Amino acid sequence: MAGRRVAERSRRPRWQSQRWRLGLPTVLVTGVALLVVGALAGWVLIPRLAAASECESTETYTVLTDATLLPAVNDAASRVDPSACIAFVVDVADQEAIAARAANGTGAPDVWIADSTRRVNAVSAPVRPEIAVPSVASSPPVVVAAKGAKAPASWAQALGMDGLALGDPLASSSAMAAVAGAVAEGESGAADAKGIAAALARLALATGQKSSASLSDSALLDAAERSGAPAVVAESSWLAYAEAHPQSRLASTVPATGSALADYPIAVTSGDAGRRAGAAAAAKALARVLEDDAGRRALAARDLRAPQGEVIRKGASPSSAAGGAGTKVLAATEDGLAKALTTWALQAMPFRSLVVMDVSGSMTADAGGKSRMQLVQEGAATGAAMFPKTASLGLWAFSRELGGAGQDYLELEALRRMDAVTGGKTQRDRLLEDIRGLSGRVGGATGLYDTTLAAYRTVKANYDPLAVNSVILFTDGANDDPGSITVDQLLEALAREKDPAKPVVVVTIGISDDADAATLQRIAAATGGSSHIARAPEDIRTVFTKALIARTR
Template sequence: MAIVIIAVALYRVATGKPLLPCGSSDPVTLAADPSISEEIGQLVADAGDDGCMSIEVESTSTGAMLRRLADREELPDLWVPTSSVQSDRVSRDSQLPFETVLNSVASTPVVLAVKNGEPSVRSWTEALGTPGTIVDDVADSGVADGAMLAAAAEREKGLVSTEQVQQSLAVLAQGQRPSNEGLVDQLAKTGGVAVVTEQELAARGEQNEADGIHTQVPGTGANYLSYPLVVSAQDPGRRDDVRKAAQNLADKATDEEFANTLAESGFRTADRAPLDGEAGVGETERLVVRDSGVLDEAVREWRLMSMPTNSLALVDSSGSMGLEVPSLGTTRMGMMVQTLTRGVEYFSGSSALGLWAFNAADPTRTEPYVEIQPLGRLSGPSASGVQGTYRDDLVSGLASLPEHVGGATELYSTVLSAYRSVLDSYDPNAINTIMVFSDGANDAAETIGRDQFFAQLREMQDPQRPVKVVTIGVLDDVDPTVLAEIADATGGSSHISRTPEEIPQVFAAAIADRSTPT
């Protein structure tokens, strides 16, 4: 852990002032979020004129604080997290009382960094649900907290539904790809959208323009990081001295000198007044969540949704999938290829996906399906021998689906075969699922009956190796009853898209639902 020592004691010696008149030989420890630790260090140095005690400032994330608790390590005396939401979370998890001395040392809105040419984002829910959006680890980052709280505020205001927020979190969680670069540097190379702060972009100055990056705030507003000053010391013998040191810092934090320090680094003062000139985003509506527990719920959902998936996609390739969709100028299968190609981006590189096309077109075929791509880890090398990843193989396989259209829908036998396949390749560290995409019912002439199918499906199920079937029905002539029955029998979920426009949203909803516990 990086530690910045503010040697107030040396300053006392140099100026002839008393060394430690507060009656304590131990310095006060202050943990500050890495985004503001340097500015807090300057504040400590500026506030050292009362001759009280030395203060050591350490750069510490919320995740590091939680790890200290888990390891039963002593907490710092003072803490400056990014928001009261984080200090409340740590206090609640540890069941230790914290005391807020100053509600806000500084502030900055959470914003979007966007490469030139990217479209405007209307809401935080939309931003989080856009494939390719980059965000820090939710369990460790106040910036990620800010974005999730903004989406929750949109839900509280009735601008979006609970389901839409959950779908966005699922897309975001599954789509994250690890990188050793900072978010803005990563964005400059890959394009897309990144969740950052106004301060981070303001501090980069002209480099943003050179990288083709501009700032965006959704029309709904922004959540602000507030950086409270919190007493976290638990030793009763130290708390009075710690409070005095904290109050001294709180008094100094309102001075013009510290305001200038903040402005030089791109921070706003506690009153959230806009930065001077064109350095920031100006006046923005503040999004506030009334129910502070929503973040804990969202973080729990995030952790579950972030689990890799081991999933086999079954795509109906019966003759009806060759029908035209006039509004799109393509066939049903063409529509499905477009949706699933984009959907591949919803999954992290640690996920394993496979692709089958199923129909009863070829009576000489021993199986009711064609394996387009076997289960494989998306970040793994291409199986084709050319440069690229298995994700590229899957996209190529999707493009070939129109070649397999024809015949009737042999749903039952395909689901049973897929269930056996996923059980054989079961990954205990992933969510194991089968995703079925179909526009019809089980109408093949030579197939097992409904009762026999469900009997065999239930017989294969293993509580120690749960496999969910998630079904996605497409357009008006789909049979929702049988798809729902298959999903219910495995603890999965069923979704119906009645129009082409609904399909991407329904697919996102299916991703969210397949992440929920059985």
């Protein structure tokens, strides 16, 4: 763009390596002002200068999306009604990276245009993302294989195909939609649920040995081209590939049963409570423009569909031969999909987790007819039963000086494989027995900080380079040990001892609103982990499941 005069709106700025190409400090485009924003390397888009100048003030909102949506979002941001008196800084990032920013509160945008509702809902932060617009586009997954290969009749059958390559559904919206399609078939009785679970376990084990780069849609398509083996990718990825490789020997199809859709919601992720209402209004203003004729054309140019799966442009989709605009939309239940993704997370990679349980006196408090401890015991017991035998788990309980003078934690079980036998019992049975016995240990104050650091150091000292290494910490309160280190000292120690070659993440689960959510979030963020809060009794198992899934990220 530098060195050229841009005089027409249709000549948009180009992008390279998922970033805008920087041009002159100020570039005027007919009807639109584009102002370069230094460190962000994005653009401030102010709709129609003449109208914008009539505003007493213009509020600027940051927007993050991925490379697929970026051109359409830029076009929409430039055409928002000028009477709204808003401007946008539009930038691009990987969807997982955006989710991490939203979770950690570092660099979170005001508005996030995500590639799936479930990705947004999985983010747990002190200020949770709120979906302002359910979806502005969609893309079904497709099965690509050598031309002439027999098409799968269902997603359940597709997942069982020999040699199938599938991305990680915890990271890829297209892979997650494929899994959701199979789950929906199982829930309707059209497919065998046990067979689907077995197929997912096999795929997860195979995928866990691959790098994230090799699991991208582009890498899967390149591999399918070379081998002819089937792969699942987003329809938009396939269309872009087919256009760039007209001599490809691949073809795509959608199973006759239909397909689940990867949707594209717009969420408010600003951590500033005073900006959230304005950001929600800005998100809706963007959506209105994305939904008009020009917006739909911009989405179709990126080979995306309308929110309910309709093909925007006739003939746009090679998969139309297998259903196209008439493809039935499959919908899995949230519970069913969560169970499937948890199965994947547990099988995808071996892991070592030290589970650290708060047994301070406040755990006796009522939580809907049961004590907090009873609810946590139920959730932990359910979780322990879900882990495969290859997992290694240990268990600590903690309250002030529970382990003796100056020690707030008590080791109940050392880190061992679930099928290891000690004293005539497997580790799984020993853990379940210890979890049931936690009620008899309740009492005292919360020794959170010393325990967290000791647990982190223990897992790091027993680091397994072939596994995910983590601490999963349950607590319902704030640190209540005047003789312990401070939170700043804890965070400094975690930062100082963090080793990229031996990553250990801390996943925190706060029980009830009495938990110190802000501090738990800081602790988790310091290690690259995630933080979850269970505010109601029914949330306990849900957040435990989320924690298990999150620990593979």
